[in-house]
Amino acid sequence: MSTYKGSCLCQAVQYEITVPEGGQQSYTVCHCKDCQKWSGSAFTTNFVLPTSGMKLTKGTEGAEIKAYTVTKTTSGNALGRYFCGTCGSALYDKTAANDGIVILQTGTLDDAFDAVVHPTQEIFCLDRRAWLKPTDGLKQVEKMFDTGS
Numbered sequence: 657m658s659t660y661k662g663s664c665l666c667q668a669v670q671y672e673i674t675v676p677e678g679g680q681q682s683y684t685v686c687h688c689k690d691c692q693k694w695s696g697s698a699f700t701t702n703f704v705l706p707t708s709g710m711k712l713t714k715g716t717e718g719a720e721i722k723a724y725t726v727t728k729t730t731s732g733n734a735l736g737r738y739f740c741g742t743c744g745s746a747l748y749d750k751t752a753a754n755d756g757i758v759i760l761q762t763g764t765l766d767d768a769f770d771a772v773v774h775p776t777q778e779i780f781c782l783d784r785r786a787w788l789k790p791t792d793g794l795k796q797v798e799k800m801f802d803t804g805s
């Protein structure tokens with residue numbers, strides 16, 4: 657097990673995640689238009705972990721942490737977008753399709769997470785910014801990945 661700490665830009669929200677050693681990991685770069693709006697950037701980096709694998713150490717949902725629910729999604733499943741109400745940092749998503757998982761925005765991790773854990777795929781590549789190239793070694797998916805559900 658490895659533990660990593662994260663926080664929003666203003667530090668009002670802090671958290672810890674636990675990643676099982678060699679465990680099943682889903683780490684996806686998403687180029688979809690929603691993710692571009694949500695992040696204010698070209699793509700998002702989404703690490704999926706069980707709800708039990710993420711612990712808020714500062715800040716709570718409904719107080720410091722605000723949420724916006726997107727209902728018009730490609731999958732048809734409502735997606736809650738959770739962010740810091742003070743500084744606006746994008747923190748994580750929760751999907752109506754599975755209440756047992758959290759989709760973490762890894763840009764908010766403080767520790768050297770990316771030295772150890774790397775994305776495995778890029779999705780919604782059709783929406784990728786024209787100046788971005790596919791990343792070597794990552795599976796390229798035109799639209800949505802198969803969620804298996």
Ligand SMILES: [Zn+2]
Pocket residue numbers: 664665666667668669740741742743744745
């Ligand atoms: Zn903040």
Ligand SMILES: [Zn+2]
Pocket residue numbers: 686687688689690691692700780
């Ligand atoms: Zn997306």
